[in-house]
Amino acid sequence: MPKQILIVDDNPQMRKLMRCFVNSESGFEVCGEAFDGLDGIEKALALRPDLIILDFQMPRLNGIETARVLRENLPNVPIVLFTIHRNTILESNVANLGIRAVVSKMDGIKPLSFELHRLLPDA
Numbered sequence: 001m002p003k004q005i006l007i008v009d010d011n012p013q014m015r016k017l018m019r020c021f022v023n024s025e026s027g028f029e030v031c032g033e034a035f036d037g038l039d040g041i042e043k044a045l046a047l048r049p050d051l052i053i054l055d056f057q058m059p060r061l062n063g064i065e066t067a068r069v070l071r072e073n074l075p076n077v078p079i080v081l082f083t084i085h086r087n088t089i090l091e092s093n094v095a096n097l098g099i100r101a102v103v104s105k106m107d108g109i110k111p112l113s114f115e116l117h118r119l120l121p122d123a
Helices: 012-024 035-046 063-072 088-092 110-119
Strands: 003-008 029-033 051-056 079-083 099-104
Touching: 003 012, 003 035, 012 029, 012 110, 029 035, 035 051, 035 063, 051 063, 051 110, 063 079, 079 110, 099 110
Parallel strands: 003 029, 003 051, 051 079, 079 099
Antiparallel strands: none
C-alpha cells in the first residue's frame, strides 16, 4: 500500500503541482490537501497521513504554528516544511516541532523527492 501524504499549502497551483509529483513517485499517494494551517490540522487528524508536506507562510495559522499543533496530536508523523522562506535560522528552530526537513521551493521538486524517500524509506 502506498504511503499516504497530506499536502498543506495555501496556493492551489502549488498543491496541484505537488499532488502530480507525489502521485508520480513510486510508493506514495496524496491522501488529501489543505488550504491553510487550520484546515491542515483538521485533515491530518481525520486522515492520519504517513507524512505531511507543509508550507510556511499561510493564512490563519502559519507552518510553524501548524507544526506545533500537529506534533502534539500526531507525534510520529514526519513533517517536511516546503517553503520559499528557507534559511538557516528557520531550519535551526523547527526540529523540536517535528519538522524533519526544510526544503526550498526555489530548489525545485527533486530535493522534496529525496526527503520523501529518506523519511519513508520503505515506500
